[in-house]
Amino acid sequence: QKEVEQNSGPLSVPEGAIASLNCTYSDRGSQSFFWYRQYSGKSPELIMFIYSNGDKEDGRFTAQLNKASQYVSLLIRDSQPSDSATYLCAVNYYNTDKLIFGTGTRLQVFP
Amino acid sequence: GAVVSQHPSWVICKSGTSVKIECRSLDFQATTMFWYRQFPKQSLMLMATSNEGSKATYEQGVEKDKFLINHASLTLSTLTVTSAHPEDSSFYICSARDSVGYEKLFFGSGTQLSVL
Numbered sequence: 421q422k423e424v425e426q427n428s429g430p431l432s433v434p435e436g437a438i439a440s441l442n443c444t445y446s447d448r449g450s451q452s453f454f455w456y457r458q459y460s461g462k463s464p465e466l467i468m469f470i471y472s473n474g475d476k477e478d479g480r481f482t483a484q485l486n487k488a489s490q491y492v493s494l495l496i497r498d499s500q501p502s503d504s505a506t507y508l509c510a511v512n513y514y515n516t517d518k519l520i521f522g523t524g525t526r527l528q529v530f531p
Numbered sequence: 532g533a534v535v536s537q538h539p540s541w542v543i544c545k546s547g548t549s550v551k552i553e554c555r556s557l558d559f560q561a562t563t564m565f566w567y568r569q570f571p572k573q574s575l576m577l578m579a580t581s582n583e584g585s586k587a588t589y590e591q592g593v594e595k596d597k598f599l600i601n602h603a604s605l606t607l608s609t610l611t612v613t614s615a616h617p618e619d620s621s622f623y624i625c626s627a628r629d630s631v632g633y634e635k636l637f638f639g640s641g642t643q644l645s646v647l
């Protein structure tokens with residue numbers, strides 16, 4: 421069974437710090453990787469996606485992918501209290517039309 | 532980005548009744564829509580993939596006779612929870628995409644269903 425694993429947290433960081441969120445996946449046949457942010461009672465919103473090994477930066481966010489080790493991470497620089505939310509890692513497996521979500525990591529940024 | 536409209540946002544119903552949830556893509560045509568269910572503090576679980584003009588594909592363990600999905604047009608998919616029971620209480624979220632690739636996947640605002 422294809423799985424996506426995340427530490428549920430909460431991960432607490434002070435304002436201005438770097439938050440590091442990690443995700444591992446079980447199937448090497450994974451094709452694309454996504455990070456979503458979800459506020460309580462709301463639907464997810466896409467933060468980043470990454471397809472190739474290495475880093476991808478977008479503003480304060482950096483996604484890192486290591487297919488050999490089967491992990492993908494999200495770094496949030498200069499964390500703000502408004503970044504406090506649950507971050508969901510999602511994986512699209514090769515040759516399927518499905519997006520499999522991890523359980524999410526709750527991030528708390530305190531002033 | 533594209534907009535996916537989901538209604539209603541909240542619904543409270545009595546046990547044994549049926550509830551219909553609508554998911555509309557407002558400014559694009561969605562040949563494929565997805566329905567997810569999310570229990571408190573848990574992740575999104577894919578229930579079914581809805582394809583316009585054909586039967587939905589249900590995930591293992593999801594009762595197709597209980598969760599009826601209709602994708603009659605390129606902009607509308609509906610999920611009907613039939614004979615709802617308290618254990619069906621959950622947050623239901625639809626999503627749709629306007630092209631190949633999940634970077635173009637957009638989510639509705641979700642429906643919180645409470646069955647009394």
